[in-house]
Amino acid sequence: MTKLYLTYDDVLLLPNFSEVTPSRTDLEGKIPIIASPMDTVCEKEMALAIGRLGGYGIIHRNLPINEQADQLAWVLKQKVGCGAAVGVGPDMKQRVEILVKAGAKEICVDSAHGHTKHVGEAVSWIKTFHPGVECFAGNVATAEGAAFLFRAGADxxxxxxxxxxxxxxxIMSGMGVPQLSAVIDCVRAAKKFKGKIIADGGIKTSGDMVKALAAGADAVMLGSLLAGTDEAPGKKVKIKGKWFKYYRGMGSAAAMKHGSAERYGQAKTAKKFVPEGVEGLVEYKGKLADFIYEFIGGLRSGMAYLGAKNLKELRQKAKFIQITPAGWSESKPHSIYDYRH
Structure with missing residues (x-):
């Protein structure tokens, strides 16, 4: 145990000499954001809205097969790209076949532990019988796990x-890798296979997204940050005069009861589940477009500080420095009274 593993709050990026302003950065008409296939984040409304903004949505699999396919087809009819998630349970092949008939060009094999025989076999089956379908797969946290999925055929x-x-x-299992180090290690594996890496989870701010992309990720996957928008399917509630939206992990007991238990290797017929997630509320954010505008503004600002005209230059010019907890505390607003709350 000699290597130190770091997450986003453990580092900052060094600014460079720059002749680039945020308005002159080029994202090539796209935004590197994918809406997570969670049942309080991405259904057809979210997939359509984020797709129109240049991002991408993956419709979750806690839906009956035909309903998921109908939602996918509805988005595709609007001339917007959209993917759909599948598991590795008994209905995987049937779900894939129905989704492909509905027009799916991207399928996400969605598992809490992607470095497993079942996930590898699912990816191989999809690429064998539907070679024209792009396959996302996960989740992993090591270079070995990423290489395993790329060998299986994951794009x-x-x-x-x-x-x-x-x-x-x-907390439940003692397993995991701090996210920044996990991304860096998996990016190294991806280069050998010319594959892509999606940094999924742990993004709290636009600065975290900048760090993930600088570390080599091709895109970030967002859950909680999108769950508070109008387009997310979670219920909107008002508490003490303030609006929130319901958000839950796919490993929460509530989500497992609705079909995601198999994602965590637990039988749908189990009388009692062992949750690996919680449920709660996130602050209501309003329209997705308004949130994305500000969030991408942070990315463009980070690119300008690095002197990077595009994401390729962002990755080339990025230099991370490790900071102390005091350094991170200094990075946040401090020494003022927030009169708004």
Whole structure:
């Protein structure tokens, strides 16, 4: 145990000489954000909205097969790209076949532990029988796990074991890797296979997204940050004059009862589940477009500080420095009274 593993709050990026302003950065008409396939984050409304903004949505699998396929088809009819998630349970092949008939060009094999025989076999089956379908797979947290999925045929690998705000995998099982180090290690593996890496979980701010992309991720996957928007399917509630939206992990007991138990290796017929997630409320954010505008503004600002005109230059010019807890405390607003709350 000699290597120190770090997460986003453990580091900052060194600024460079720059002739680039935020308005002159080029994202090539796309935003590197994917809406997480969670049942309080991404259904058809979210997939359509984020797709129109240049991002991407993956419709969750806690839906009856035909309903998921109908939602996918509805989005695709709007001329917007959209993916769908599947598990590795008994209905996997049937679900894939129905989704492909509905027009799916991207399928996400979604598991809490992607470095397993079942996930590898699912990816191989999809790429064998539907070679034209792009396959995302995960989740993993090591270079070995990423390489395993790329060898199985995955086009993109989701990285993240336990960093999400509603995930308790690390607490329940003792397993996981701090997210920044996990991304860096998996990016190294991806280069050997010319595959893509999606940093899934642990993104709390636009600065975290900048760090993930600088570490080599091709995109970030967001859950809690999108769950508070109008387009997310979670219920909106008002508490003491303030609006919130319901958000739950796919490893929460409530989500497991609705079908995601198999994602965590637990039988759907179990009388009692062992949760690896929680449920709660997130602050209501309003329209997705308004949130994304500000969030991407943070990315463009980070690129300008590095002197990077595009994401390729961001990765080339990025230099991380490790900081102390005091350094991180200094990074946040301090020494003022927030009169708004």
């Amino acid at each position: 993109a690998v989701k990285v993240g074991m336990g960093p999400g705000s509603i995930c308790t995998t690390r």
